[in-house]
Amino acid sequence: xxxxxxxxxxxxxxxxxxxxxxxxxxxxxxxxxxxxxxxxxxxxxxxxxxxxxxxxxxxxxxxxxxxxxxxxxxxxxxxxxxxxxxxxxxxxxxxxxxxxxxxxxxxxxxxxxxxxxxxxxxxxxxxxxxxxxxxxxxxxxxxxxxxxxxxxxxxxxxxxxxxxxxxxxxxxxxxxxxxxxxxxxxxxxxxxxxxxxxx
Amino acid sequence: xxxxxxxxxxxxxxxxxxxxxxxxxxxxxxxxxxxxxxxxxxxxxxxxxxxxxxxxxxxxxxxxxxxxxxxxxxxxxxxxxxxxxxxxxxxxxxxxxxxxxxxxxxxxxxxxxxxxxxxxxxxxxxxxxxxxxxxxxxxxxxxxxxxxxxxxxxxxxxxxxxxxxxxxxxxxxxxxxxxxxxxxxxxxxxxxxxxxxxxxxxxxxxxxxxxxxxxxxxxxxxxxxxxxxxxxxxxxxxxxxxxxxxxxxxxxxxxxxxxxxxxxxxxxxxxxxxxxxxxxxxxxxxxxxxxxxxxxxxxxxxxxxxxxxxxxxxxxxxxxxxxxxxxxxxxxxxxxxxxxxxxxxxxxxxxxxxxxxxxxxxxxxxxxxxxxxxxxxxxxxxxxxxxxxxxxxxxxxxxxxxxxxxxxxxxxxxxxxxxxxxxxxxxxxxxxxxxxxxxxxxxxxxxxxxxxxxxxxxxxxxxxxxxxxxxxxxx
Numbered sequence: 001x002x003x004x005x006x007x008x009x010x011x012x013x014x015x016x017x018x019x020x021x022x023x024x025x026x027x028x029x030x031x032x033x034x035x036x037x038x039x040x041x042x043x044x045x046x047x048x049x050x051x052x053x054x055x056x057x058x059x060x061x062x063x064x065x066x067x068x069x070x071x072x073x074x075x076x077x078x079x080x081x082x083x084x085x086x087x088x089x090x091x092x093x094x095x096x097x098x099x100x101x102x103x104x105x106x107x108x109x110x111x112x113x114x115x116x117x118x119x120x121x122x123x124x125x126x127x128x129x130x131x132x133x134x135x136x137x138x139x140x141x142x143x144x145x146x147x148x149x150x151x152x153x154x155x156x157x158x159x160x161x162x163x164x165x166x167x168x169x170x171x172x173x174x175x176x177x178x179x180x181x182x183x184x185x186x187x188x189x190x191x192x193x194x195x196x197x198x199x
Numbered sequence: 200x201x202x203x204x205x206x207x208x209x210x211x212x213x214x215x216x217x218x219x220x221x222x223x224x225x226x227x228x229x230x231x232x233x234x235x236x237x238x239x240x241x242x243x244x245x246x247x248x249x250x251x252x253x254x255x256x257x258x259x260x261x262x263x264x265x266x267x268x269x270x271x272x273x274x275x276x277x278x279x280x281x282x283x284x285x286x287x288x289x290x291x292x293x294x295x296x297x298x299x300x301x302x303x304x305x306x307x308x309x310x311x312x313x314x315x316x317x318x319x320x321x322x323x324x325x326x327x328x329x330x331x332x333x334x335x336x337x338x339x340x341x342x343x344x345x346x347x348x349x350x351x352x353x354x355x356x357x358x359x360x361x362x363x364x365x366x367x368x369x370x371x372x373x374x375x376x377x378x379x380x381x382x383x384x385x386x387x388x389x390x391x392x393x394x395x396x397x398x399x400x401x402x403x404x405x406x407x408x409x410x411x412x413x414x415x416x417x418x419x420x421x422x423x424x425x426x427x428x429x430x431x432x433x434x435x436x437x438x439x440x441x442x443x444x445x446x447x448x449x450x451x452x453x454x455x456x457x458x459x460x461x462x463x464x465x466x467x468x469x470x471x472x473x474x475x476x477x478x479x480x481x482x483x484x485x486x487x488x489x490x491x492x493x494x495x496x497x498x499x500x501x502x503x504x505x506x507x508x509x510x511x512x513x514x515x516x517x518x519x520x521x522x523x524x525x526x527x528x529x530x531x532x533x534x535x536x537x538x539x540x541x542x543x544x545x546x547x548x549x550x551x552x553x554x555x556x557x558x559x560x561x562x563x564x565x566x567x568x569x570x571x572x573x574x575x576x577x578x579x580x581x582x583x584x585x586x587x588x589x590x591x592x593x594x595x596x597x598x599x600x601x602x603x604x605x606x607x608x609x610x611x612x613x614x615x616x617x618x619x620x621x622x623x624x625x626x627x628x629x630x631x632x633x634x635x636x637x638x639x640x641x642x643x644x645x646x647x648x649x650x651x652x653x654x655x656x657x658x659x660x661x662x663x664x665x666x667x668x669x670x671x672x673x674x
Contacts, residue, residue, distance in 0.1 A: 034303045059651040060346035065660050070343035094344045148660030159331050186321035192337045196305040
């Protein structure tokens with residue numbers, strides 16, 4: 001692996017440097033190499049970074065009702081380019097949780113693919129203004145993206161009200177991240193927010 | 200009729216190319232440097248007469264001297280050996296197992312209903328089936344991320360990935376240095392491909408194309424008659440056979456009894472402009488297309504003089520009614536050659552078949568489907584028009600090992616009662632995909648250049664809406 005790849009490998013799986021010649025490392029190396037070539041084929045401008053346009057060119061993403069929100073997750077506030085490092089950082093949220101990672105759990109730094117970080121990714125899809133709260137208005141906007149023109153304003157409004165009531169425990173009429181975690185505690189986040197790699 | 204008689208005399212493996220292990224003129228030159236000029240002249244003569252004698256003449260009459268077959272055998276053995284070496288190297292490192300699909304992730308093909316249903320499992324079901332939970336976004340996020348890592352469409356517009364290296368530099372993205380012996384073999388391959396095969400193939404292509412231009416122009420001067428048609432088909436066939444040898448094309452035609460007949464439309468999947476050469480090697484077609492400039496324009500103008508090809512001006516192409524009418528007139532004339540159409544409208548990398556534009560299926564008449572599948576082991580036939588122009592594409596072809604390809608003629612199909620053009624187009628597409636071993640996709644190949652239409656997103660939103668409000672909503 002070249003140097004930029006090693007750096008991105010740390011983003012991808014911070015355990016990679018601990019074990020020498022673990023056959024699993026070869027899988028990780030393979031995944032990173034493949035993602036690197038995918039990154040390059042998406043990079044139509046060939047400047048080593050992806051723009052929002054580059055993402056929108058993927059038809060399956062363009063028809064995804066939340067496509068724009070997902071693309072946004074790759075771009076830190078105020079930036080309109082993402083390099084391979086940043087690309088891997090966001091993708092790493094969707095790396096499956098391996099058994100040994102589950103048991104360790106209490107490391108100093110939590111890996112990007114932990115349950116909490118996966119939930120944070122989903123939370124930020126709703127949190128349009130990045131103030132760590134989902135307001136009724138934000139929830140309504142995201143709902144509108146998902147359903148398009150097919151549901152009336154009143155109906156969508158009552159759905160939003162009900163959802164916030166169910167989740168809100170401190171009565172501020174919005175959903176904080178800890179409330180979000182609580183509502184979704186029964187959902188198999190580890191599995192549902194993971195991409196299964198073949199290698 | 201005469202044309203087909205001419206065809207029938209060909210041996211089954213007619214598209215043969217000859218790689219004569221002829222005395223290389225250059226090597227002679229170096230041995231007698233003093234008499235360079237007369238030697239060079241005679242060397243050129245020998246070269247040309249060998250090209251004409253061993254390749255041109257057999258090509259013109261569709262005879263094979265068996266040299267290609269030998270070349271192919273040697274090539275297949277070499278590549279097998281290389282694959283073996285690469286795999287051995289891999290076993291030693293215990294890494295990078297080639298997966299049959301070449302995919303990187305396992306995607307769930309479950310429907311939105313099923314997947315979101317699973318996400319909501321922990322909640323009590325509402326009577327109307329509709330609901331919204333904060334976890335519904337998990338479905339969209341995972342789908343979205345999966346499509347970023349790997350998607351069905353954009354990968355079809357770039358070269359297919361090989362399971363093993365075929366000793367061409369450009370396909371060695373994922374296979375790096377393997378062993379000294381392989382590197383030497385690769386170097387030898389470079390010398391053979393660039394210094395021997397490429398000049399030979401370029402000579403042939405030049406001869407073929409000039410023969411087409413001159414031949415068709417001369418035939419075009421004759422008054423219309425059966426003799427003219429016969430001569431025209433003869434000239435076309437000869438030219439395409441020479442060009443096919445210029446690309447070292449080895450084509451296996453299957454089910455020849457289903458070959459397109461006059462007054463029909465031949466539809467095929469599209470990988471590259473050389474599809475035309477491949478198909479026209481085994482029969483004559485009327486081409487449909489837009490008028491080009493430059494060299495293509497010269498060829499088109501001379502071709503149309505001898506044979507009724509259908510070229511449209513760019514402005515005319517926009518007028519769908521006019522296009523359909525001209526094609527219909529052609530099809531209704533049972534004496535005219537079958538029309539050759541590539542309904543995908545763009546080149547796909549030969550791993551899948553994408554949406555067939557319905558236009559060709561609205562004309563009526565019999566459809567003769569043809570599946571074309573290239574063997575990527577010997578050279579990548581896909582024309583990535585965004586990356587390479589025509590000339591550099593052809594140069595890549597001529598410096599590859601060979602073009603090996605299978606052509607299957609499928610039984611003729613006609614529109615069934617109660618079937619509209621779109622359904623018919625899909626039926627033909629599936630038949631071609633099944634026969635050619637290609638993935639049957641419903642995406643539009645036009646996505647290579649254009650963005651996806653918003654209506655597709657609206658469909659997704661509609662589907663999700665019905666899961667939020669339930670089926671019995673009256674909205």
